[in-house]
Amino acid sequence: MSAVPGPVVLEARGLSAGYGPIPVVKALDLSVRAGEIVTLLGANGAGKTTTLMALAGLLPPSQGEVLLLGRSTRAALHERSRAGLAYVPEQRxxxxxxxxxxxxxxxxxxxxxxxxxxxxxxxxxxxxxxxxxxxxxxxxxxxxxxxxxPAVLMCDELSLGLAPLIVHRLLQAIQAAAGQGVGVLLVEQHVRAALQVAHRAYVLRRGTLVISGSASEVRARLDEVESSYLSSATEASA
Ligand SMILES: Nc1ncnc2c1ncn2[C@@H]1O[C@H](COP(=O)(O)OP(=O)(O)OP(=O)(O)O)[C@@H](O)[C@H]1O
Ligand SMILES: [Mg+2]
Structure with a gap:
């Protein structure tokens, strides 16, 4: 799908966050526009869930900031929800x-x-x-x-363990929402399915964004992306 020219509804600027003194995700710059589906890809342990938690207000940034609807926020999740952020965590x-x-x-x-x-x-x-x-x-x-x-929907591993038909149904609902202007950030294991519905993709490797591009650009490099950035073995041994 081609790019969507809506306003930026969710943004990370130089965002670092983690669970202790050492950040797990580092200096992230990412954005999601209204009506846009963006997918965040990465191997197990790359920091995808950590990124969503920091964007949701569940982890405080050690550096950088999160902007929701153009405004810098340090609010807790329930306040961000009230402001238009919906977060579907991995445990649903x-x-x-x-x-x-x-x-x-x-x-x-x-x-x-x-x-x-x-x-x-x-x-x-x-x-x-x-x-x-x-x-x-x-x-x-x-x-x-x-x-x-919501103005923004973030989903963590929506399709984990689900049959392809259900995944298709969920992605269809999300596409419809995006069609009505919701900005969507999808963390997905089903890389191919995610790239089919997404406009843009980011690839996270060991806490750092290493690739950012249109879904079609990332799809064209899928073999390289999968072998270099998405296999857990690579992540663990890198
Ligand atoms: N509560 C926590 N306390 C300390 N470290 C954590 C915690 N949660 C995650 N981590 C560590 O942070 C790193 C990133 O984890 P994260 O869950 O963000 O990865 P992920 O990309 O979502 O992986 P997966 O695909 O397996 O869900 C990992 O090294 C993980 O062990
Ligand atoms: Mg995760």
Whole structure:
């Protein structure tokens, strides 16, 4: 897909963050525009989740800053959510002991809108979320996030362990949201699927962004990118 000329809705400038004195991700410069799907790729342990956590306000930056809708922020996640940032973490962030409907009601958006976005959830509204299949749980977390009408959506490993058909369905919903102006940052294991829906891609290696380009540029270099930057073996032995 070609570039989207919307305003920048999420940005990292010289962002470093980690869990102790030594930063895990270093001097990151990245941006996501309204209506744009950006994918962040990297081997296991490269720092993708750490990056999303720092952007979400769950980890304080040791250097640099995060800008949400053009404004520098150091706010906590719940405040960033109120300002328009939706974050679907790797563990999906749903309440397993509550029903599908209760989970939707606890979101910031209208449950009915969420059910319109993912009609597959309608027959499951009374079921405990912990009893839903992995794919259904992920549909629930994405539908709840999108129903809050965010300006920015960040998803961590949306497709982990899910069947291709469900992955396709989730990516379709995300593409539709982007079509309506949501800026999306996707961390994905399914590199090819991610590059198919993304406009741009960043590749993270050992905490540093090493490649940034249009999805088609990165797709054209996929063999090199996969062998040099995306295999865990490379990451561990580098
Ligand atoms: N809570 C934590 N405390 C200390 N170190 C951590 C913590 N979480 C992650 N790390 C370390 O930070 C580095 C980056 O981890 P991160 O989870 O960001 O990688 P990732 O790219 O998301 O990997 P994966 O593809 O496996 O999810 C790793 O070396 C990891 O061991
Ligand atoms: Mg991760």
């Amino acid at each position: 962030g749903i309440f397993r002991n509550l029903s599908t409907m209760e989970n939707l009601r606890l979101g910031r958006g209208d449950p009915e809108l969420a059910l319109n976005l993912m009609p597959e959830l309608r027959p499951l509204i009374h079921r405990r979320a912990g009893l839903l299949s992995g794919g259904e749980q992920q549909m629930l977390s994405v539908a709840r996030a999108l129903a809050s009408r």
